[in-house]
Amino acid sequence: MQDKTFLMIPGPTPVPESVLLDMAKHPVGHRSSEFSAILKEVYSDLKEIFQTQNDVFVLTASGTGAMEAALANLLNPNDKVLSLVIGNFGERWAKIAESRGADVERISVEFGQAIDPSVLKARLDADCDKQIKVVTLTHNETATGVTNDVKSLVSLIKEHGAVSVVDGVTSIAALPCPMDEWGIDVLVSGSQKGFMIPPGLSFIAVSDKAFEVFEQCKNPSFYFNWAAYRKSVRDASTPYTPAVNLFVALHTALKMMKKEGLENIHARHKKLATALRASIKAIGLELFVKDENIASYAITSILPPEGISVPDIRATLKKDYNIVVANGQNALKDKIFRMGTLGFVCDRDLLAAVASLEATLYKLGYKFEPGAGVRAAIEHLAK
Numbered sequence: 001m002q003d004k005t006f007l008m009i010p011g012p013t014p015v016p017e018s019v020l021l022d023m024a025k026h027p028v029g030h031r032s033s034e035f036s037a038i039l040k041e042v043y044s045d046l047k048e049i050f051q052t053q054n055d056v057f058v059l060t061a062s063g064t065g066a067m068e069a070a071l072a073n074l075l076n077p078n079d080k081v082l083s084l085v086i087g088n089f090g091e092r093w094a095k096i097a098e099s100r101g102a103d104v105e106r107i108s109v110e111f112g113q114a115i116d117p118s119v120l121k122a123r124l125d126a127d128c129d130k131q132i133k134v135v136t137l138t139h140n141e142t143a144t145g146v147t148n149d150v151k152s153l154v155s156l157i158k159e160h161g162a163v164s165v166v167d168g169v170t171s172i173a174a175l176p177c178p179m180d181e182w183g184i185d186v187l188v189s190g191s192q193k194g195f196m197i198p199p200g201l202s203f204i205a206v207s208d209k210a211f212e213v214f215e216q217c218k219n220p221s222f223y224f225n226w227a228a229y230r231k232s233v234r235d236a237s238t239p240y241t242p243a244v245n246l247f248v249a250l251h252t253a254l255k256m257m258k259k260e261g262l263e264n265i266h267a268r269h270k271k272l273a274t275a276l277r278a279s280i281k282a283i284g285l286e287l288f289v290k291d292e293n294i295a296s297y298a299i300t301s302i303l304p305p306e307g308i309s310v311p312d313i314r315a316t317l318k319k320d321y322n323i324v325v326a327n328g329q330n331a332l333k334d335k336i337f338r339m340g341t342l343g344f345v346c347d348r349d350l351l352a353a354v355a356s357l358e359a360t361l362y363k364l365g366y367k368f369e370p371g372a373g374v375r376a377a378i379e380h381l382a383k
């Protein structure tokens with residue numbers, strides 16, 4: 001059926017109708033007082049979502065643009081970077097750092113695992129002459145569905161003195177990530193995730209310490225220059241022509257988020273993800289992330305049952321029930337499928353998704369007790 005598609009991928013995520021309607025209006029001039037008033041509120045509301053007193057820069061770029069804007073303003077050639085890699089997106093930090101000529105060392109784990117803080121501690125303790133300038137890490141690894149213990153990891157990085165650069169693309173506005181309380185130096189995110197608007201904007205919040213390091217950067221980015229963005233935030237403007245309609249969308253979405261409240265948003269994500277996992281187990285499927293303590297509240301990775309392929313599950317869900325779920329990435333392609341519970345998702349959406357997944361598996365010949373997953377979800381959501 002036309003216009004019924006429901007995205008249960010970890011981005012882009014569903015967009016509220018009020019946001020869509022607001023962004024459908026004629027573009028406003030980006031130097032107008034009308035737009036400046038919008039920016040003022042957007043910049044202020046973003047600080048609340050990032051839980052920081054630092055300025056939050058808004059870039060007309062996807063999340064990877066913000067990742068590049070982070071490292072391009074910090075690194076000089078041959079600087080030592082330690083990249084904590086638990087999946088594709090952690091590896092992306094390492095590749096961006098290499099593209100800036102940095103000397104990159106990786107701490108990697110098997111996919112499905114998180115970084116053990118004691119391993120990071122041992123490496124940082126061994127860095128007696130403080131060669132490591134920047135440590136990159138991913139809060140919520142979307143490729144696997146694992147959440148790193150950013151609080152503990154960042155506190156170790158802080159103790160060492162390096163700059164912590166955190167990918168919060170699928171964690172901000174989904175899981176707690178209080179920038180100032182945890183002492184994060186640079187925190188990035190993207191619009192098409194917990195922010196409930198389409199792709200095209202990304203965010204980067206920068207601590208005073210990181211800004212001082214930027215001031216020593218010999219060849220900082222021109223388009224994504226932090227000094228230009230800091231000045232613009234303070235003037236309620238943008239350095240260049242931004243995606244104005246997306247800013248209008250963000251303005252509306254941030255108001256919705258404030259109305260719901262950050263704690264309630266986090267609680268909703270936790271409830272939906274844990275309900276989904278309870279129903280997956282009840283259906284008899286295996287979760288890719290075995291340890292519930294590191295399993296993400298934004299995305300759940302699931303193994304298909306024996307004899308049924310991931311492409312068949314995805315195709316049936318899409319064709320018969322208009323629900324889109326994601327494939328695994330790279331080595332995990334066709335080995336897992338990933339269901340997002342990120343952004344504008346409610347109990348009803350989850351119940352519909354679990355019922356549709358059951359109907360899909362039933363059609364594909366999987367032997368289980370139909371209704372078991374829905375029952376588990378109902379019971380979990382009622383708690």
Ligand SMILES: Cc1ncc(COP(=O)(O)O)c(C=O)c1O
Nearest residue numbers: 062063064089140142169170190
């Ligand atoms: C954790 C994480 N980091 C970075 C990115 C890259 O963002 P984008 O695709 O918006 O460039 C994504 C995208 O899914 C992501 O999930």
